[in-house]
Amino acid sequence: MIWGSAQEFFHMGGYGLYVWGSYAVTAVLMLVEPWLAARRRRRAAQRAQETAEMAEMGHS
Amino acid sequence: MTRRIHWFTFASPSRFYWLSGKLLPWLWASAAVLTAIGLYIGFFVAPTDATQGESYRIIFIHVPAAWLSMIVYVAMAFWAAMGWMLNARMASMMARALAPTGALFTFIALWTGAFWGKPTWGAWWVWDARLTSELILLFLYLGYIALVEAIDDVRRADKAGALVAIVGAINVPIIYFSVRWWNTLHQGATISMTAAPKMASIMLTAMLLMTFAFWAYAFAVVFVRARAIVLEREADTAWVQEMWLQGKEAAR
Amino acid sequence: MRDLFLAVLVRDLTLAARRRIEALLPIVFFVVAISLFPLGVGPEPEKLRQIAPGIVWVCALLAAMLSLTHLYAADHADGSLEQLLLTGESAVVVAFAKAAGHWLVSGLPLVLCAPLIGLLFDMHGDALVALTLSLLLGTPTLSLLGSVGSALTLGLRSAGMLIILLVLPLSIPALVFGTGAVAAIDAGMSAQAHYSILGALLIFTALTAPPATAAALRISVE
DSSP states (O other): OOOSSHHHHHHGGGTHHHHHHHHHHHHHHHHHHHHHHHHHHHHHHHHHHHHHHHHHHHHO | OOOOOOGGGGGSHHHHHHHHHHHHHHHHHHHHHHHHHHHHIIIIISOOBTTTBGGGGGHHHHHHHHHHHHHHHHHHHHHHHHHHHSOOHHHHHHHHHHHHHHHHHHHHHHHHHHHHHHHHHSSSOOOOHHHHHHHHHHHHHHHHHHHHHHOOSHHHHHHHHHHHHHHHHHHHHHHHHHHHHHHHHTGGGOOOSOSOOOOOHHHHHHHHHHHHHHHHHHHHHHHHHHHHHHHHHTTTSHHHHHHHHTTOOTTO | OHHHHHHHHHHHHHHHHHTHHHHHHHHHHHHHHHHHHHHHHOOOHHHHHHHHHHHHHHHHHHHHHHTTHHHHHHHHHTTHHHHHHHTTOOHHHHHHHHHHHHIIIIIHHHHHHHHHHHHHTTOOHHHHHHHHHHHHHHHHHHHHHHHHHHHHTTTOTTHHHHHHHHHHHHTHHHHHHHHHHHHHHHTTOOOHHHHHHHHHHHHHHHHHHHHHHHHHHHHHHO
């Protein structure tokens, strides 16, 4: 293990801002993107469901 | 006896929807596992760099993001071209699904590049060939997205996007060459960020693992978006309505 | 083929001649935009001379983009574009002719203004020649690239901005080597290589842009 303590780990040899600034933004983006895509899929599924419901009502 | 897989069957949106649904859990799992291992090696096994200290650890996301931004663009142009030439709807939908993810990776490459550049070279942005080309790639993505979103007619948008993506793909080498040349001309003002730190093989391992992790992630999120696009476009078709009527969870 | 080319070209030039003010707008924009830079960065001759080629080139780019929205829009609006495509004549030749017309009306005047603009920035003889020559080789490329963008965005609301977003990245090579030619002359070296590359870019674009424009027209009109 390279890091003596958790504090050392977060400090990143003085480069903490840059390393964690990069990783934090990347992590946030790569969590938000799938969430947005899944939400889009859910909405599309809902709309498709509504379309199917209306078609069924039209047939019966 | 093995069944021959007829790959062209997945050109049908319904088959793609089915297959991608089956693959998604594995893709997310792969992305998570590869990320965990890659970052563990990157942060707890790989040593401190002699010249750059701890700041070099940004490459474990900067380089994979940059590589993927380029791979996704090529894939996007390829599928858009297939959709145009073979009149295959699913291919065009795949191209549209790829674009936002590619743009995101490009942005991440630029952001992490800036955060790496500041401690290393003293400036948040340097106009070196790689970063400048990455910026232009972002413009190419944004142009594609803006154009397809601006056209209401779906098929016209698909074909117009395909033309733009292909023209972009053809021009990328020309643009990269001219930016490289431009950069060497004005060498005095800039320092090249292409000189990667001499990498211990353990650093390379971590970087490769993260590249595969990003790749799995890209497949997963693009599949999710492609499924959304399929449902949006094919809402009136029999198979989508079947899916609901049979009580198969349309929300799965 | 030549008859078709000439017919379309002469028609476009005639139409431009009838709307002289509209045809001159790009040049006016060009001069006004360029004049803003000294106001923005200060009047020191040394600094202005250094940034002059870049400014002139970028403003030429933007001026060319501005006039592109009308390239096909007017014909599309009154139905003559569809007629032209329906006749079965080569859309590629039409595209080439329209790009040529655009350059003659919007590009060539910029090239002719360039020496005067260069004097405003205290550029010297050889540099002025290099600037003019680089623009002469570069502006046709811009017209050709722009015609692809114009055909793709036919009838769209935000066509102007879209054309800029689509075409500017593609014009970066011409920009880099065009300004590079002037920089080379300033540094006392020959700009031969730059002119060669600009020429090669022009030939490549002249061969690939008209077919791409023709394809774009078919996509936009059908």
